[in-house]
Amino acid sequence: MxxxxxxxxxxxxxxxxxxxxxxxxxxxxxxxxxxxxxxxxxxxxxxxxxxxxxxxxxxxxxxxxxxxxxxxxxxxxxxxxxxxxxxxxxxxxxxxxxxxxxRDVAALAGLDWPRTMPTAFTISLDTPDAMAAAAARAAHMPLLKLKLGAAGDVERLAAIRAAVPQARLVIDANEGWQVDELPQLLRACAEVGVELVEQPLPAGEDEPLARIEHVVPICADESVHARAGLEALPGRYDAVNIKLDKTGGLTEALEVAVRARELGLSVMVGCMLSTSLSMLPATLLAGFARWIDLDGPLLLAGDRPGGLAYHDGLLDRSAATLWGL
Incomplete structure (x- = not known):
């Protein structure tokens, strides 16, 4: 049924x-x-x-x-x-x-499924001052993911780094940057110690990434959905963001993660804005990932009962009953 x-x-x-x-x-x-x-x-x-x-x-x-x-x-x-x-x-x-x-779902997948893992916390696109204030409030989180992709991003980066001088930072431009401004923006990211820049150019218009210096590693999101698009990434990208809603589920996501590793691509495990019922299957990919971005429930006013617990950026599935047990 x-x-x-x-x-x-x-x-x-x-x-x-x-x-x-x-x-x-x-x-x-x-x-x-x-x-x-x-x-x-x-x-x-x-x-x-x-x-x-x-x-x-x-x-x-x-x-x-x-x-x-x-x-x-x-x-x-x-x-x-x-x-x-x-x-x-x-x-x-x-x-x-x-x-x-x-059986535990991880046993079916043949995976080691950690009960806890650090996750990024998203700072929404806003003015430099507003993003800096939001970053300061979240400075205790292990990794901050900054939503950029609009005029004023250099100023946003400077304001945020001044507000959180010790925080680990990754960027998601959501296809919002232009080719002619890309070198300046990547340099600005490098200057403030950004670890990763996600999808700076629109999908389908990312060929220039093969011709510029990657002073910060660049991650594909919208440019790849499943296994079929992976082979085109090396040379343009250094990493891939695997999201189950793109791959069409955990089954293909696991295959994408394995193939990405074979191609020399680092892995980020990401999510859409959703509840713990979406996050739990994605946590099985943690063993492949250099960056974990599964903060969807933290961005909601309320999660589903039986969901994940979050403690200062640490995702804990120990008591979750929604999925997988």
Whole structure:
């Protein structure tokens, strides 16, 4: 039996990136039930990729007859393309398989699944002073992820570094920088000790990255979704941000992580704005990752019951009951 529905979670304060602001996270919760056992998953349709909650929900529900006829997680990979719909179903299948087998989901995946891990904390795009103040309030976090990609980014970087002189910093430009300004912006990042710059140029317009000096490592996000796009990254990028809503679930995400390592790419594990039900499957990728960015629930006014615990930037799944056990 398949069930799915759209759910909304208000954002705490505001969440702003180069493409706009959001006041709520709209997610789709998916449940697959077999023999009285339920496996759950969550996905986030993303407008940047042409997805809407309504169309994604319908795509998921359309798989009901196939599931009733025996569709499993392996068959799902050929049935739907990478994207949010497949992610919701794939993660529900993983949880269902684990519960039917009475095994920890990490054992099924053959992974060491740490119970705690540090995560980045996102600072939304704002004025230099406002971002500096937000960074100062979060200075106790192990890693700050700064949303940039608008005029005034050099000033933002300077103000933030002055406010948090010891903080580790990574940048997400969300495709918001221009080629002609890229060398100056990368130098500004290097001067303040930024560890990583994520997706500075628009996807499809990133060929110039192969011709400039990477004074700071550059990470692909929108430029790659799944395994099919990985081979084009070396030379342009130094790292890849793996998100389950892009890969279409944990199944392909694990394959992306393995192949990225073979290609010499560092890995960031990232997320969309969503609840612990989205974060928990992504934590299985922690062993591959140099940077973990799974702070989605921290940006919401409230998380799901049974979710992750966060303590000063440390993600703790010890008491989570939503997924995987």
């Amino acid at each position: 398949l069930r799915a529905q759209i759910e909304s979670f208000p954002v705490a304060g505001h969440f702003t990136i180069a493409r706009g602001s959001r006041t709520e996270a709209r997610v789709i919760r998916v449940e697959i039930e077999r023999d009285g056992v339920i496996g759950s998953g969550e996905c986030v349709p993303y407008a940047r990729y042409g997805e809407t909650p309504e169309a994604t929900l319908q795509t998921i529900l359309d798989q009901g007859p196939a599931l009733a006829a025996g569709l499993d997680r392996t068959g799902l990979q050929a049935t739907l393309p990478p994207g949010a719909a497949r992610n919701g179903l794939d993660c529900a299948f993983w949880a269902l398989e684990a519960r039917l087998a009475g």
